[in-house]
Amino acid sequence: MIKVWGRLTSSNVQKVMWCIDELGVPHERIDIGGPFGGNKEPKYLAMNPNGLVPTLEEDGFLLWESNACVRYLSAKYGAGKLWPNDLRVRGDADRWMDWQLTTLAGPSTVIFWGLVRTKPEDRDMKAIEAAAKKLNELWTVVDKVLATRKFVAGDQLTIGDIPMGIAAYRWFNLPVQRDRHPNFEAWYGRLTERPAYKKNIMNPLV
Numbered sequence: 001m002i003k004v005w006g007r008l009t010s011s012n013v014q015k016v017m018w019c020i021d022e023l024g025v026p027h028e029r030i031d032i033g034g035p036f037g038g039n040k041e042p043k044y045l046a047m048n049p050n051g052l053v054p055t056l057e058e059d060g061f062l063l064w065e066s067n068a069c070v071r072y073l074s075a076k077y078g079a080g081k082l083w084p085n086d087l088r089v090r091g092d093a094d095r096w097m098d099w100q101l102t103t104l105a106g107p108s109t110v111i112f113w114g115l116v117r118t119k120p121e122d123r124d125m126k127a128i129e130a131a132a133k134k135l136n137e138l139w140t141v142v143d144k145v146l147a148t149r150k151f152v153a154g155d156q157l158t159i160g161d162i163p164m165g166i167a168a169y170r171w172f173n174l175p176v177q178r179d180r181h182p183n184f185e186a187w188y189g190r191l192t193e194r195p196a197y198k199k200n201i202m203n204p205l206v
């Protein structure tokens with residue numbers, strides 16, 4: 001039985017849980033981190049020395065780094081679905097996972113922490129506006145790709161959509177100035193119809 005250690009309000013835990021529910025893999029999730037605490041205790045640090053969530057546990061096998069967990073689960077349980085068999089499609093999907101971490105995560109974090117986890121009087125609105133401007137540019141890149149396909153790596157949901165889709169939920173549900181990106185908006189609309197996205201991602205941002 002797969003165990004996922006981590007609170008569902010974490011975007012990184014959400015990646016793993018969305019993936020698991022898309023694949024219909026039996027699992028258990030244990031709340032840890034954030035208000036639940038426990039992630040700096042020796043027992044947890046022995047599983048994940050970073051003291052961060054998520055950690056995946058499967059019959060004694062331990063894995064941390066959310067994107068690595070999504071890749072592992074998809075390769076094992078989602079071949080031909082979330083994990084494309086065609087190596088070029090898989091490379092394309094994989095690229096979007098890296099792009100989320102290296103490129104989208106920075107400005108997304110500025111906006112999320114600024115607007116959700118910082119008191120109004122302490123907010124750096126200039127930094128938040130600059131991050132929103134940067135994200136409008138970055139979503140333009142995605143919008144162009146989605147002009148010719150339903151999902152980021154083709155016409156089927158893949159590992160590439162998972163980290164990107166979580167960033168998109170935050171983008172569309174925080175009060176920022178959003179430029180029009182019709183293809184990106186249509187893709188987000190398609191994600192919101194998926195039961196696993198509804199259940200794991202479409203929750204209040206805290």
Ligand SMILES: N[C@@H](CCC(=O)N[C@@H](CS)C(=O)NCC(=O)O)C(=O)O
Pocket residue numbers: 010011012013032033034039051052053054064065066067
């Ligand atoms: N690169 C790691 C980052 C993990 C991470 O930063 N997790 C955050 C939540 S999104 C965390 O554990 N924060 C401390 C806490 O929740 O107490 C991953 O993708 O898994």
